[in-house]
Amino acid sequence: MRLPKGRTGCLSHPPLSPPCIQGGRLACALFLCLGLTACDREQRSLNGQPKAETIALANDPRDLSYQENSYQLSQGQRLYKWMNCSGCHANGGGGMGPPLMDDEWRYGGRMEDIVRTILHGRPNGMPRFEGKITEQEAWQIASYVRSLSAQQGQDVLSARPDSMSASEPPTLAERGKVLPENNLTGPKDEQN
Amino acid sequence: MNVLSGKELPRDGEMLQGEALHARLDKTWRRDPGLWGWVTTTDHKDIAHRYIVTAFTFLVLGGLLSLVMRLQLATPESGLISPDRYDQIFTMHGTTMMFLFAVPVMEAMAVFLVPLMIGSRNIAFPRLNAFSYWMYLAGGILLWVAFILNIGPDAGWFSYPPLSGPQFSPGKRIDIWAQMVTFTEVAALAVSVETVATILKQRAPGMTLARMPLFVWVSLVVSLMVIFSMPAVALASSFLIADRLVGTQFFNPAEHGDALLWQHMFWFFGHPEVYIIFLPGVGFVSEITATFTRRPVFGYPLLVLAVVAIGLLAFGLWVHHMFATGLPRLGYAFYTAASMAVAIPSGIQIFCWIATIWDGRPRWETPLLYVVAFIITFVIGGLTGVMLASVPLDLELHDTYFVVAHFHYVLIGGAVFPLLGAITYWFPKFTGRLMSERLGKTSFWFVFLGFQLTFAPMHWAGILGMPRRVYTYPTGLGLEQVNLLATIGAFVLATGFALFLVNSLMSMRRGTVAGANPWDASGLEWATSSPPPPYNFPHIPVVSSRHPLWDHRDHLPVMTGLRVDDRELLLTTVMEARPDLREPSPLPSSWPLWAAITSTILFISSIFTPWAVLYGSVPVAITLIAWFWPKGPVTPEPVIQ
């Protein structure tokens, strides 16, 4: 890209000086490094691999691929409506069923607890969805349910659904309730 | 710099010319040495070079994406790339070509050529110019890094909500797209403001509006169009990102928003955008035709009027992108008529160029060949455009490959062919050397024939019923042959582009050294050396006709009296271009770069948290204050002894 040698003075005015080429190489190198890091949050795996019932007390490895993954979360958001979760829980504010937006978890608030609640049902009205939805769908819904109480990163969650807005649920203080102990630590039925 | 010794004369004139003047001006205007000088330069030519090289890089990237798409579509039900990736690829292709190649490269040509064509030493607001380049670069890198990380936008370059909204496009893909739009809008608006100010206030004495070269007229109209149309999309993308990030309801019908609002705002920008890309082609073609037929362009006033008319009409036809949305039918009639009306100024332009070739003494060199290719291709694209302006025809052809064929005929035929001709034509001004004519002609034929082979079959694919933006198509609809032909054509076309790039890279080192005016052209840009010195002109030329170098072949009159010890421009009156004021031109500065860096941090981090708008504006404000901080007393006005 340099100009002919015979030219002198200010007229030889290369369009690209060597520093810029060096800068370009540096940029290329950085660019390639970036390419090596994958972006899990955007991964769109369409085909969940169902396994035998393996929900253990310990953290389930599938946690990672459904938590903090915006695609799975948004699928969960659609399923929440399609599977009529909103029939009892409304848009998270609760109705016939308990609200999901607050910080109270009757049966544990970890992903695997919520999946367990969805798949196996709970006493007093939570139906059993095992066999009605796939395990992948249960995980997707669980991911969305956790986001209702702001337990997913803000950058994973969509700002709003394309529907009517949900109203804010009453706070615990308004409902005159006291937080039970061990509310967030683990599933209650396991402790008994 | 401003220490006056008895020997150093402060102004150019009879006492100071030739080598002595050159040395003085060079010292004043040359950029600082090294990388620092490269980063801080305010020379419009340096920045235009950068812009053009970057834009062509994006052209290559976008072109490679189109080859991947053509490979996928070569056979029906092909499994070469996944649908998710394909959606990202076609979105990236459209976005890259429209926002990162076509508009910036046309602006860059104006940034390079306008000050030279109107006989000025630099562009107006040169630091803003530097800033705009950095913003553009940051936007482009943001988009492409995201694509490599599998966060490429996937809702099309038009990003219609609700598909691009928070619910149906989870993740950051569309946020990145919307912020990329913001970056390029800022860059484009900045360049347009500079171009308008430069054209209206910095023309050489005597260059009245009626004596402006056609490319300068076009740049003026295009810049005004950018100023009026881009805010619409900037606002729309801000709405979109607000819907996505902070839960506003602009496009949510359930909460009394409206999904169609986006389409109105987007196409109010999107249609003028097409003319923003095409009209510079009109300028290139006019300049090339005059030079290579050795005759002033026939019908100069008509061409100017046609350009202005297209610029105005462009704002009245956006709804023809929305004929299928179910708006009231009577209203459609207006947009049909307005869309058809564009054919009148375009037809006049076509006639004027052919008449110039017919009546002049043409030299059939590569740039003029591109003009002929442009005329043929653009007329075909224009005629299919007339078909699409008709509501009943559009309802059948809308969103099919017929439209894909149409707009590639108009945009590649109408803008890229003239651009390739223009690069060949002005190459000596960029580099001091001529491009190889032989390789140029070879690449021309590859580009022209490859283009026709790629896009002509797409008309037929559309009529057969192939919709746009599909990652595959079924067998049995008769789409196999046309798609295979188009894929073969795409590779021929890509070969042509590759040859063009090879030609320009080789010619940069080994081309024939061009003199100041290798083509015997008439414009002021050919009155200075190739490439021009940092100060463009030793003395500011004085103009008395539309073709100064043809009318004053060896004795171009000049004006003297500008300072040589400080960067000074001559301002003239808007209409008559009478000398008006002397105006200092800014020195190199690194603040535009810092301002661009802080703005980039603000824009990108706002994707992740709305609070970034608040916190991020602090460093932006600091850099802007530093940029505009008064830098002590102006250099004292010298006294001629």
Add this chain to the structure above:
Amino acid sequence: MSGGDGLDGALFNRLFALFLIVSLTMLALVLAFLAAAWFRRGGVRQDGVADENGRASREPLLRALLIGWTALIAIGLIGLTFASFLTDRGMADAIPPDRRTINIIVTAKQFWWDVNYAFDNEPSKNIRTANELHLPVGVPARVTLKSSDVIHSFWIPNLAGKQDLIPGRVNDLVLLPNRTGVFRGQCAEFCGIQHAHMALDVTVESRAQFANWLAAQGKPAPAPASPLQKAGYLYVMNRECSGCHAIAGTAANATVGPDLTHLMSRRSLAAGTLPMGRAGLYAWVADPQGVKPGNNMPYVGLDANELHAVTAYLETLK
């Protein structure tokens, strides 16, 4: 594919022919002028250099030609604008207001068409199907177009131009097929990952055939007969399938996915992705995400026995 098989198609063909003739004439004129310029090779130099061989400039002639050319373009455009406008009115006015029409409500979803035939005076005759339209020849059908998620576009090239389905808005379109046959419709507005596989089968048939079809569609699904079919029936009712699909006459009544009551009477599966038949059913039920990645039917992971049973039952849904 754009043929005169419907009202719009016929008008389209006529108008397209007119536009094509005018356009080709204009193109021929431009190319002729360009060829003349190419072969003339010589007016005169007007760049300040003396040119002995050059012929004198013919500016007055060119000016006259330009006036003629501009007038020609203007007349042509005005003609085309009026032709286009009148055709458009022709389409809008073709249906006499008192004529009986069939009402169809099409709701587009990612990535299939939910089709409802609505009989306002006899709601009990309403039927719901998916990804197919049956139309009696010569009878206007008023199609109401809605969307429940993103913007789609309803397009049957042979019968009608496009009309978008936009959430929050209701559009409509009148189809007037004038010959029997099978046509393909397709979503024309990019609607997401499986936009390419969102087709619609259109069958235009005689009025008698249409009445038969309508009557057949109104019937509930038959009870399963063989043990294998019974096993499949039980699976469909008790497991994932009934979470989304409805089968009339059974307990399955969800509306998330397509209605399966008369699945086998349709021409294709998954909105035109696979031809209808045993092979297609097997492929689709076994792995919907492999056939149409990104659609909303999950991969359930049926074992071989379940797959045989479910397919056997689905095959009874004629």
